[in-house]
Amino acid sequence: MSSEVKGGRRAQLEHTGLRPGWTTGACATAATTAAYTALLTGEFPDPVTITLPKGQTPSFALAVEERGDGHAMAGVVKDAGDDPDVTHGALVRVTVRPLPAGSGVVFRAGPGVGTITRPGLPLPVGEPAVNPVPRRMMREHVAEVAARHGGPGDVEITVSVDDGEEIARSTWNPRLGILGGLSVLGTTGIVVPYSCSAWIDSIRRGVDVARAAGRTHVAGCTGSTSEKTVVAEYGLPEDALLDMGDFAGAVLKYIRRHPVARLTICGGFAKLSKLAAGHLDLHSARSQVDKGFLAELARRGGADEALAAEVADANTGLAALQSCQAAGVPLGDLVATTARDEALAVLRGAPVVVDVICIDRAGTVVGRSAPA
Numbered sequence: 001m002s003s004e005v006k007g008g009r010r011a012q013l014e015h016t017g018l019r020p021g022w023t024t025g026a027c028a029t030a031a032t033t034a035a036y037t038a039l040l041t042g043e044f045p046d047p048v049t050i051t052l053p054k055g056q057t058p059s060f061a062l063a064v065e066e067r068g069d070g071h072a073m074a075g076v077v078k079d080a081g082d083d084p085d086v087t088h089g090a091l092v093r094v095t096v097r098p099l100p101a102g103s104g105v106v107f108r109a110g111p112g113v114g115t116i117t118r119p120g121l122p123l124p125v126g127e128p129a130v131n132p133v134p135r136r137m138m139r140e141h142v143a144e145v146a147a148r149h150g151g152p153g154d155v156e157i158t159v160s161v162d163d164g165e166e167i168a169r170s171t172w173n174p175r176l177g178i179l180g181g182l183s184v185l186g187t188t189g190i191v192v193p194y195s196c197s198a199w200i201d202s203i204r205r206g207v208d209v210a211r212a213a214g215r216t217h218v219a220g221c222t223g224s225t226s227e228k229t230v231v232a233e234y235g236l237p238e239d240a241l242l243d244m245g246d247f248a249g250a251v252l253k254y255i256r257r258h259p260v261a262r263l264t265i266c267g268g269f270a271k272l273s274k275l276a277a278g279h280l281d282l283h284s285a286r287s288q289v290d291k292g293f294l295a296e297l298a299r300r301g302g303a304d305e306a307l308a309a310e311v312a313d314a315n316t317g318l319a320a321l322q323s324c325q326a327a328g329v330p331l332g333d334l335v336a337t338t339a340r341d342e343a344l345a346v347l348r349g350a351p352v353v354v355d356v357i358c359i360d361r362a363g364t365v366v367g368r369s370a371p372a
């Protein structure tokens with residue numbers, strides 16, 4: 001194998017030939033940066049450049065801009081690349097208004113952006129559905145603009161998405177209690193496109209590269225946060241990291257035929273609860289979190305019927321996990337162990353030791369199995 005052939009997440013994406021795009025969070029950050037700059041200077045930067053969590057510095061063209069009495073608004077059209085994202089082409093608008101000194105940054109949901117109405121999500125009930133990482137990105141860019149142009153940095157940020165309420169009907173938001181529109185999402189700022197055949201082929205290539213490099217321990221990760229977790233846990237090199245996304249079955253079936261001594265599977269608790277329940281495709285359109293299954297696992301861990309009923313009725317997998325954590329029931333470990341056993345069943349006796357790590361949205365380990 002040529003020394004130029006590389007493994008890891010970036011190499012997998014390059015191998016698919018698919019064009020990445022930008023998250024709604026990145027678009028909202030770009031619009032925020034442009035609007036606040038215009039509020040302080042009277043001029044909209046166009047294009048506007050932002051810094052993403054991993055250091056990339058994309059530039060965004062403004063689709064709309066407006067200055068008024070005490071506010072500025074900028075809008076960016078979302079480009080999701082080659083991903084079949086329902087928000088591709090949506091116009092993400094941000095209006096920035098100054099607030100009194102000491103107010104900090106306050107987020108509001110404008111038309112087309114949802115509001116949290118049920119517990120179990122990473123934001124409190126009543127908050128606009130602008131997720132934690134996009135909030136952090138916007139705060140950081142507000143601070144940078146304030147430092148550059150002598151502003152106080154105390155602002156109200158209202159995020160809107162044209163036709164967002166209609167688009168949200170094609171998402172899980174209504175079932176999750178996110179009402180009125182879309183969520184502003186993104187942990188890296190980049191949309192990684194998924195063509196099933198292309199991505200599964202890239203997984204196979206990743207295994208081949210790891211084996212050719214003599215790696216005896218590889219990790220199948222559902223995304224960038226889980227990738228960071230396994231690197232911190234095991235110090236794995238880039239070419240031992242498989243970006244499996246939702247395709248757990250593809251990783252397991254290929255490693256069954258091309259064994260590696262050890263496989264770690266790492267991902268979000270809710271996603272890996274699907275693997276524990278026997279699903280090999282973890283995409284939300286093709287499998288869902290089975291709260292009844294989680295309730296049965298909780299019973300095995302010592303939950304009484306009242307707690308089991310609470311788990312079965314939980315709004316999200318995260319809410320179910322939090323209920324069990326509060327009661328001292330190790331639901332995270334039970335999910336990880338059951339997911340490991342499902343993985344071993346797919347491997348059908350191949351000489352591979354498997355362990356599973358479940359994390360929350362922040363990357364905190366909330367469950368793990370023993371290697372087996």
